[in-house]
Amino acid sequence: MPTQPTSIAFVGLGAMGAPMAENLVKRQFRVTGFDMRASAREALVAAGGHAADSAKAAAEGAEVLVLMVVNAAQARSVLFESQAMDALAPGALVILMATCPPGEVEAIAAEVARSGRHLIDAPVSGGVNGARGATLTIMVGAPQDRFDQARPVLDALGDKVFHVGQKPGQGATVKTVNQLLCGVHIAVAAEALSLAEKAGIDGKLLFEIMGGSAASSWMLRDRGPRMHEPDPPVASAVDIFVKDLGIVLDAGRAAKTALPLAAAAHQMFLASSGLGHGGRDDSQVVRAYRALNAKPANDA
């Protein structure tokens, strides 16, 4: 007799969450999703999953709850205010995959533990493409036995699953460091472009050269070409880095650690958002540099 498939509640069916939930369906898990948007719930049902009308209803009796919400406040709201946690099966796993401050993750883990459930701190990187292709990088902070238990679910979502520490919060720390690097790499590509444009160098040729040299970064190759477009499709928004570099700097404050490059990069994302571009693709941090370093208008 076949064993019953693991029942998974999935909350947060956004640009990342929707394809992740669908990847779980494809791996034969029984997935019940919830999102505020009816269209997102309907899309999951069309893909072979189930939908519920509330986070609590999705969590009812589930052995695993995956949280792919926007931030720690939403995770708390789902778990504690919407009472999704108490609806879960006893001993269930709560897999928190949103980017949250490490200190917040520790605090949430403690509350989850008090209810007899277990928090798996498992933030991801790799963006929408990684979510779609199940090629996410997943950075897990959890005791070994819980990590082993969560592994089949994690393996359905990513192909680079790292167990970075035994404590919830350590996954979030690694993700925080990841965002530090990503944010600075995007901003510095924009800074480089800004200097080259001022000197009359063709920006596309510049990035072609830099992308094949020791000056290359994953972000330069990915975001660089979109810096030449006036309004590229949004893979990830400027405001995501306003938030994530904010988390980086908060983690630095909490640990009393000076992070001069992250701080400078955060200013450029903030300025870009303040100029009205927070909802645009994060490559558009270049707009803050162009505002700073524009050539003066000629009288013509």
Added chain:
Amino acid sequence: MPTQPTSIAFVGLGAMGAPMAENLVKRQFRVTGFDMRASAREALVAAGGHAADSAKAAAEGAEVLVLMVVNAAQARSVLFESQAMDALAPGALVILMATCPPGEVEAIAAEVARSGRHLIDAPVSGGVNGARGATLTIMVGAPQDRFDQARPVLDALGDKVFHVGQKPGQGATVKTVNQLLCGVHIAVAAEALSLAEKAGIDGKLLFEIMGGSAASSWMLRDRGPRMHEPDPPVASAVDIFVKDLGIVLDAGRAAKTALPLAAAAHQMFLASSGLGHGGRDDSQVVRAYRALNAKPANDA
């Protein structure tokens, strides 16, 4: 009857210059080298080249002069004070491959042009490994006909030869932008490591994860592992980035262009040099971060 091989004078047989001169010898050019150090001259002769006792003697009648010296001041000294330029054949090419400020390159090009020779602005990236393997990236600013003329020499030294503009100085600008990216990428890898170490994350695992994620850069993968070594072999020294990020910021000043990330990264290389590590491998910029973000000593 076979044509006479092009005669090339090569000044500056250091860590980069020596293997570059040898690559020209391998391609059957007639190479006469000069360096202040007798051992460097002897090594070139052992590799099949020729040596001269002065820059002027090396340049005597040569059709091409390659300058792989430390900076613009040395290039001026070789060309004008040592009178190497006047010793060259009429119409010879001066290929300036050192990293120099774009404004300096323009000024040197003008003086070279007045003597009836032609400056090829051709800085490189790719480091000692690129110099050895003839896989350098070469960024050339020169009129099309001079670029075509220099091409066989450039192709013997690098496999990524880009013609970035018609004016000497534009190659230097692209190299400046390259160094901006490289310097910031090294410093931010050290900054990321510093935050992770403070949180008790294993630095080697961290870089393994980051090296395979969207947070990766060429420099993180190359310099990252050396940040875990107490005193790794010097591929390129901290003081090279003190100089090169200085050139970046000078170029920014000249063009009235704000470069907040480059400025912050320069401070970290400066501090590392000021702490006595200027001669160490540039990965050791991490020592400035460790000085900033050390864990307080425990009473033990």
